[in-house]
Amino acid sequence: MKHRTLRLIAWRLLMALPILFGVIVVTFVLIRALPGDPAIVYASGPNMSQEDIDAIRRAMGLDKSVFEQFLIYLNNIAHLNFGNSLVTGQPVLKDFGERLPATLELAVFAFALSLVVALPVGVLSALYRDSWIDQLVRVITSVSAAMPGFFFGLILIFIFYFLMGIAPEPIGRLSGWSIAPPTVTGFMTIDAALIGDWEIFWEALGKMLMPAASMAIFAVAPLMRMMRGGMIDALDSDYIKAARAYGIPRRKILLQYALPNAMLPVLATMGMVLSTMLGANIMIEKLFAWPGIGSYSVNALTGVDYAPVQAFVLIVAVLFVLMTLAIDILSAAIDPRYKLKG
Amino acid sequence: MTAMLEIDNLTLEFETPAGRVHALDNVGLSVDRGECVALVGESGSGKSITGMAIMRLNGPNARIRASRIALDGTDLQGLTDKAFQTIRGRRVAMIFQNAKSALNPLRKVGDTLTDILRAHAPERLSRRDARARVLDMLEMIGIREAEDRMYAYPAELSGGMCQRIMIAAALLCEPELIIADEPTSALDVTTQVKVMDLLMSACRERGVAVLFITHDLALASAYCDRAVVMHAGQMLEDGPAEEVFVHPRHPYSRMLLDSMPYGKESAADLKPMGGNLPDLRRDDLPACRFAERCSRVQDCCRTQSIPEARPSEAHAVRCFFPHD
């Protein structure tokens, strides 16, 4: 039984490899296709001569054949060398390293938030099918599915910051005069908790609330819908009827019979949800001036600074492929039928 | 001595968006200890919902009225839902048509079985002890490599094996009544025989009452003591199996029998069923719901309440003009 799971994981990993390779090829093509000769952009100083540009071209390997250039690109990726940013003048890797924790903290919090809201409500609306709760949920899901996060975020800002004055200024992770805790994990809340600075902890958490809610709104509708549908299908199934006929306690039926089965379709849509979340990250970070990789890359893009964009696209795609893989493996771990197929 | 199961005047209606479904109309039947009663009738005649009604599993849109649904002499209708929990699985067990889909696909079958046992354990039963008892049961009903089977998921087992697991589940708490809803119709013939033998040995050796729901008349006549014929939610004939199947009195029973290949000399003797079940949502259903398909029909069949004829002491026919 165990080795079958392992074999399945190995098989899925193997299947993901060509996709990862394709992703690398696409990002390679991307940088070639971006407008402007990278060398010229790179060497855009006022007193650069043609020789200087040629030198840089040679240094960047642009005089070599496309195939050789691709090998160089592969080699660079293997060494996590994503080039330098024109704007910050730093290696892209370093810039990313500084900003990734901010992105992750927000994204993880937002994702958790969407799960915490969507899943129980989805279950409730399935349990009380066609009740007012269910009707309300239906309206909420259809409206929130049409609600862009950046618009939702602005409404939140207006209500909670401007009108009620209970939300902190919607800019960044901490207010200007607060002192960030020493970086350990890069997650502001955790770092603050580590040194016991609860004031900063609550401030960081408060600052995260509105952007996280705006990001979560993208995920809530599909998650809620699938949870509801999955739960309804499970509750109507023969095995639930049988479990009830055998007098298994209601609580147990709900938690150990219906819920795991209902989670399967939720897991199946998780890939789509993650995809939208990764996109939402860009818009929301931009809106709340969140110092993460999303806002960094958008600024790079509008500033014609392409190395960070390329790295961003590559990293996000790889992350996405890995997360899809993880979902796949999780489904396989839950569902024995999956193993039989694979 | 009272019968194990007694149902009197069971009427069941479903409220649906498309109207009220008059699904059962004054159904009555009884099953003794150690007796196997077949409940037969074509698809949609209300066999399954009769079984479900005993178990209170008809769903929220069902409206049930009955003068009596008694188990071993006590009426179950007075029980609260909580008290009813001790009936389900413990005193009355149910076996479903499609065993594979009746087992939680994400749970090892051994775990499902222990769940059932522990749900009804009088005192706290440890997981280990429960598993040991489940294993005993599996071995007792002749499942080979029972230990391994307990770790299998339903999808890894054959349909016949799943059905045997379901029978083990049914026997686990030593019930007094088993409702078997087409337990064999998803199985091939050889497996069918094995599963039926298993069920019947429980019935005969342990004195369990069995209500055997089926539309396979051959199977019913081979195994059952008595037969109850249902049509469109009404009970039409109830008698000893050899009488009902060899010499049916009700025109519907006869029609049902004539449409079965069993015991026919040639294909020419086979007669297809005439007409269809009436739409149970109708408010103008005739008194005898078979009236519209019946060759012996007269006006009284539609309007007057149907009398019960008794060709023999144990044999009842609800018809104005039964065959003799």
Place this chain on the structure above:
Amino acid sequence: MARSVALYHLRRNTATSVAAAVIVLLFLLAIFGPLIVPYDPLATSMQEVLQPPSAEHWFGTDQLGRDIFSRVVVATRLDFAIAVAAVAISALAGISVGAMSGYLGGWLDGVTSRIVDVMMAFPLFVAAMALVAVFGNSVQSVVLATSIINFPFYFRLARIEAASRREIGYVEAALINGNSSGSVIFRFLLPNSLPPVIVQVSLNLGWAILNTSGLAFIGLGVAPPTPEWGIMIQEGASMMMSGEWWTVFFPGLALVLSVFCFSLLGDGLRDIADPRRRS
């Protein structure tokens, strides 16, 4: 017969018909909007900066004194045009390539399917962003980028339809009657995969509008001062902190309304096309 059943459901499902009506209305606005708006959507007026909604300016004015109502109405044309063009391109391309791929099978199918797998490995919005960067910052780029990211959905849909219908009788009969493979694809397979495609188109139009305004919001594609919902929201963003809510609220409302109606219509159409999946 099938048509009257479809009509019956359409009438029964009021939500779907209301959504359809609103969409028709929005399309009319997209066509005639610029003719009927009270003000020039580009005309600035320093005397009337950030006026709240009033009788003269129904939706108020923005930071340059432009009439927000006129801008919201005129923007319908651009947002809808981008969405329609992008979805049309992706549907046509996706369906033809997908049907071909599914019908012919073999190595061609293998290669195209792998390419589509790689396309799907990029989160949609990130891919759109990168593509707009590649094609240059323009409206055409947004159309192209949006159609590329939507391509896989149509491809897969048509591919599965074609592959599953290849063995069905009427296709074989058509082949025996001397139709070429190409005409089989276009005369038999495509018309039959139409219902799911229509559903997808309706859902897709909503996404495309969201996508366009999202790109505009982060400064890609459509550029100011062009009236476009995403840009208007972006321009009004800082005003939300100082309380001029109408700068963001009305363009946002228009955006949500159109996306909402397209997705309602899509869901309703799916019920009609495939009653088993009714939620």
